[in-house]
Amino acid sequence: MKDILFKADEGTRRQFMRMTAGSTLGVGLLSQAMTEDVFAAAGTSEGARKRPTARNVIYLYMSGGMTHIDTFDPKPGTEVGGPVKAIPTKADGVFISEYLPGIAQHMGKAAIIRSLTSTQGAHAQGNYFMHTSYSPRGTIKHPGLGAWIQRLDGKTNRTLPAAVRVGGGASGGAGFMESKFAPLQLGNPNEGLRNSKLLEGLNDREFDDRLALVNAFNKKFRETYNQKDVRAQKDMYEDAVKLMRSADLQAFDLSKEDAKIREAYGDNSFGQGALLARRLLENDVRFVEVNLGGWDTHQNNFVSVPQRTATLDQAVSTLLTDLERRGMLEETIVVIATEFGRTPRINQNDGRDHFPSAFSGFIAGGGVKGGTVYGKTDERASNVVEGKLQVPDFNATIAYGLGLPLDKVITSPSGRPFTIAHKGRPVTELFG
């Protein structure tokens, strides 16, 4: 009975097959899964583009600045390390913080990057930079990875959006791209897609009737004001109605999951968000971001961090197990990202402050060479001494795994050229 994930897997898969078969959308996960390209070894081709090893991304964002020393770059027994111990992982010779015992068990399929460095030391700017590869400017808004994926590679599911975000986040939207590239924003994963059912007492026919009425009343106004924002509103209603009528709507419904699986992910919105991410990917959403806040540990770092890591560790270890058993891990890149690390020096409030010079990231699945540790900091975790990786390089690496063209220029409406990861260069050796 210990293998609850696998057991639940069968039921869900059957359900999923039925759903896909009944769906009017021909191309789905099944056809993709049969595409040889997806699983074919991509070799070690250099350059900006390669055959993709992954199709989808689950992007776990640690909002507020995740401490690197107390998670993926531990310095046990030193002054900067505080009371935190390091533990061995499934990958030989790789040690991570004792706060992440579950993730330690998955290091065989994951890579840690210990040499990230950012130029942005404030939350909004750092968050923006990590999400877009560009530093914020007053004159333009840059799109996030989810929007880029759809722009460069299209949607797979026609009614569901290509990108979904669970639980907040200010940057990384559509940017200068049209609003149809914006990720769908969900507040509480347990509520699924809110307001997607007809109002009580309204049937389909009456609803259609009312929509026709809306269009009739809109006609004159839309002729008078033929503007981007007004047109966007028309698009949004069309998309919303399409979504309401889609069989794929059940992808948002976590109540369809086995109670034990839900518990295994953790009874909190981050854990449930991770589970929702898996469901959405099963329904051909390409990019799901799930946000975990509370990392801004200026005070009481060693009280707050174990609380955050408990949530993170449970959700990520369950997610990786779940994806693997469903055969989804090979085509899914799971990322843990944050805006910056935290100061090695522990401040007077027993906290750590912002530290963009050196921090860590985590990439698992999607053809990543497991057990890899890329880059290195010095013994104080304050300087990168090996394999320095800028934020755009990190994003370029994700895009590289997806086989997206890093040099493809997309022009903003004001005529300025932009690329998916700015001038970032991918770490190709992370992929087999």
Place this chain on the structure above:
Amino acid sequence: MKSLLFFVPAILLAAIASAFSYPAESRKIDTLVEANYAKYDIAPNPPSSDEVFLRRAYLDIIGRIPTKAEADAWLGIDAPGKRSKLVDYLMTTEGFTSHFYNYWADILRLKSRMQGGTGAAYIEWVKDAINSNKPYDQFVREMVTADGMVWDNGAVGYYLRDAGMPLDNMSNTSQIFLGTQLVCAQCHDHPFDRWSQMDYYQMAAFTYGVETRINPQQMLDLDDAMKRQEDRRTTSRNMRRALNDILEPLSYGTRETERNLKLPYDYQYDNADPEDVVKPGVLFGRDVRVGRSDSSRDEYAAWLTSPDNPRFTTVIVNRLWKKVMGVGLIEPVDDFKDSTLASNPELMKYLEEQMKRLKYDQRAFIRLLYNTKTYQRQATGGDVPTDEPYHFPGPILKRMSAEQLWDSVVTLSIPEPDKRVANNNGRYNIEKMKALADSLRARTPTSIVKQAKEIADVMDDYDEKSSKVREKLLAAQEADDTERVTGLRKDLSDLGRERNKLVAAINESAGSGMMMGEEMSMFEMRAKEREEEEEKRRLAEEKKSGKKTKKPTDPWKGFGRHLVRSSHLPSPAPNGHFLREFGQSDRETIENSSTDASVAQALMLLNSNISKDVLNSKSPLMQAVSNAKTQKEKQDAVFYSIYSRPPTDNERELFDLQIDLKGDEGYEAVIYALLNTSEFSFVQ
């Protein structure tokens, strides 16, 4: 009820009956705008109709659509200058404070949830400043010079909002009030502007002495008591933490200190060495002589808000122009460079002169703008390019802000929307904090240290037990024993709960817990007392005048408690709230609100209970419909309530058809449909 409904328009009528004057300054502004029409070959838009003007003025000035009664009252007037009078009237209402509070909440990133509810005090201070029309320069000065405990001076919230981040606070100050982006220069010289890292640090040095993370232990002399605790645990992590928790209310404020700002350890330029102390210095304009008065902060504030500061006046004038017309004379409003030029420099110069002449009275200033012909033209129809200057043939079409849209829904749903206030938890929290801080000051150090030690013991015990469970958890993870892992995780959270219970009990017996309980009931009592006093006063008044008056009834009885204007809801509203879905700022960064369309917005209007609130038979909209006699009047009631205009012939035909098909339900269908149209959610 009826008299209440017509209460507002009666005042309005009285205002309109008084003498009319069209401000000469507004005419001058029009002339300056028109100069650019000729220069750039722009055809001005025709004047807007009264209906369009009415709706726009209500939304722009008080942040909501007019009710049908308000529309009827004003549209029915035939008097010169009725538009000016409407503007003047609207600027005196509660709705004005509500709407301008939302505007500033977006800029200042006002959050209800700051440490210990200090956000409530800051928010209250901002609302008071708007309500009392505090001159803008004074408003800014009071914030940047603020000092003390939050219950004595809510303006300290300006620093507490960026607690522990004094450098970020300065970059926010320069961005908001000087339209100058310094943030890039925090780590290195600005790559696209002339600011060096040294410039930034010199500015930050003015306010670096403001301590926002007061160590509460320094506020009481606990040394002796600590020494008497002959236990090395007194210095343990848990002991320190427990003390900080108990003493926290003493830290709800700021303190001026002698703290010096030093350059970073990796400072890379020749003009100073790393970790040198930085002397304060201004970015531009008249130099500030430090040390001439008691506080360099006062000197700096005087420089910042001086009419001679080269950017201070331009920034606020430009912001308010944008607020009224939809586009700034300078865009973006907060990234000025030396090369920045307004799209109409003569107009900008004149507006700055007016602002100075009016002594930074924001209300008097925007009144001039609302009175212009420019503002009163029709909104521009086609796409407005964002990368070339706009020459104001009229205001631009805007989607309502999240707050305008929510407040308009509230207006359709409840009577007297501007007057309804939510339960004032904020005020309650402020008083509670003050009481807690006072009681801590009255306690002996020994009793506080004793309480802390008891808590630290509980924490130590928890640390020991939980670390054992964590070890087992690790083993279970390794063995891949999922069921055991889940079980152990539950044990861990049980331990946490037990710990919290014990700590609460200690606090209670030490007095801090008990006192909170007493305070609570005291507040309830006070509310009741106030009510009783009101009633006594009314009865006495009756006796005196010999006239019977009615006991006031709650006009919102039976209406959902969620139906209050956005300015009374928590800031920001919780994730998933109507306001957030429609783009209310998360209050993380300056002006982070958005009017972008999203699928969730359409779903909200189509399928949420919002339409049920509007369609409630007691709502002002439905009351207006049922009070109307003929079918035509009922249709007018619907259209005036939602669009502030009568239906066109074509729309009336559509409406008739719905009623023919569905009877009374036809009204529901039409109202539902109108709420989902662009005309409802845009400001023309």
